[in-house]
Amino acid sequence: MSHGTLPRAYRLGSSRIGILMTVLTLFSLAVLGPVLSDGITPAWLKVLLPVFFAGLIGRAWFTAHRVGTFADARGIEVRGFFRRTRFGWAEIQDIRAQPNPAAARQPLAPAAIAYVYGRNGKRAQLMCLDSARVNVAQEVAALRAAWEQGRGTA
Template sequence: MGTGYERLPREYRLKRSRMRLLLWVIATGTVSVALTLLNADDLSTSFTYPFLVAWVALMGWLFRATLRCSTTADLKAIHVRAMVKRRRLAWEDIQDIRVEPNPGAALHENAPDVQVYAFGRDGKKVLLPFLDDLHVNVEREVAVLLEAWEELRGEDWAPVPEAAARVDRHNARRGAMLNGFAISMMAFVPLTVPMLLPLFVDMPGWLGSVLQPLVVLGLGLPLVFALTAITTYRRRTRDG
């Protein structure tokens, strides 16, 4: 097996199976919207037909733009083509390439569990489209890109101090958010205890109203999350 740059170029695009799924979702949604509008008696044709034309145009653009999204790595740079813009990250400008968990995975079963980001010279992270666990072997592909980066960035490469600091702050924020969510989930059961007390103990009227589920969970969980996230972020930024 060759070195990292010898295994370039590499291109990452939407898989055909995912392409068909996206097309099916768009087509089904469009038919549903069309039937709803056409069967609505209180909508005039002057609104219905222009709206349907605009909807079809929007869905067509969305499908085409998604197909055009890609990540390409060659000997010069990593080229990122997103839905509305492109970005070129020269190897010498890249500060890091990292795998991060996808927060959307918990909300959508078809979302990738992990995604890959490159950090540019300004320290901002750039999502590398389709470089995720739904499309590729992330561990293998990231290893190739990291090896190519180390070989092609130049022998005199050094991290940009401002960018490195920004990357560290980003990692601290991400760790704080994840820790906040984890502790909030763990706090759910303990928070149910005070909610159950009025069932077994006579409480003053004002205290009973405070211990209502909506109040305890509505205030308690956000408070636990905020305190945990802030404490974690400060500790990580202080420890470096």
């Protein structure tokens, strides 16, 4: 493999993680405020709910720093909030960017999103590899070059 193309990592930006944490914190406070201030809620629930929301926010913060697409000598790994998928170079059928249909309705949505197609023909979105974050055409070309080197003759 060429050292100029790999490894590659595409992650959530710190501003997006900050927005996510702000939204979760405000939601938690909106839920906890009335529950903790009323006289009806049992004491055990007043202890359990803040612990639950603190755990939820901590888990979201930890997971948000791991979300992304990572390419190395073995293949491409896509890490979402709930699932992690690895594609070996030999398993990949195609890597391509496609227009995002949501871009027509949402002004902040990326115009193009990159996908990887596995051996079974199903596609997986390459997290954080979109036109809002990177030059998609350039990055897809770099991943395709690495894929062509890494897949072998099979």
